[in-house]
Amino acid sequence: MHIVIMGCGRVGSALAQTLEQQGHTVAVVDQDPTAFRRLGSGFGGRRVTGVGFDQDTLREAGIEEAGAFAAVSSGDNSNIIAARVAREMFGVENVAARIYDPRRAEVYQRLGIPTVATVRWTADQMLRRLLPSGAEPLWRDPSGGVQLAEVPVSEGWVGRKVSLLQDETGVRVAFLTRLGEAMLPTSATVLQEGDLVHAMMRTDEVEKVEAAFSAGPEEAH
DSSP states (O other), rough: OEEEOOOOOOHHHHHHHHHHHHHEEEEEEESGGGGGGGGGGGGSSSSEESSSTOHHHHTTTTTGOSSSEOOOOHHHHHHHHHHHIIIIIIIOSEEEEEOOOHHHHHHHHHTOOOOEHHHHHHHHHHHHHOTTTTOOOOOEOTSSSSSEEEEEGGGGGGBBBBBHHHHHHHOOEEEETTTTTTEOOOOOOOOOOEEEEEEEEGGHHHHHHHHHHOOOOGGGG
């Protein structure tokens, strides 16, 4: 696949190098030609100096044959404009924009532009390391209505099937961590002592879910 990246900062350059190592062709667009130094001498993709939402610049970067476009410059407005141009003007199917302002990220997500809200994500990751387990989600959707969280499970659930845990608490178990290894459970998977349960749930039901996980199956209703 050919991939165009707007922005050659730390994220853009790392993304470009990783994609090239995976066998994709890559073009990087940046207004500052000195920014391409971050790519290193081994980078074999295109380096295009220009504004990332300018149509001629994008054509020079190969947008017309691109299968994906990433806008990761330092400007929220530039990123979202470029992402919309790539999708709406050139029909690029896979488009994503980095957004610093989480409020904007929610708006753009509703417009159909996948966003990565870096400030919100970083804050969540820091909080997970500062506060007790379960206090902050591992992931939440841009609207804030659904989240993925690691939820402590009482000993009462040990020996019970994951399907029972889901039925009685209303969550969807995304994966388990067992003995340091992640695993995707089936309806027949039985919970073992020490399992870490990572569950998808509605944000407004977190306290209810945590209480049910702590209570055990007999008291989960």
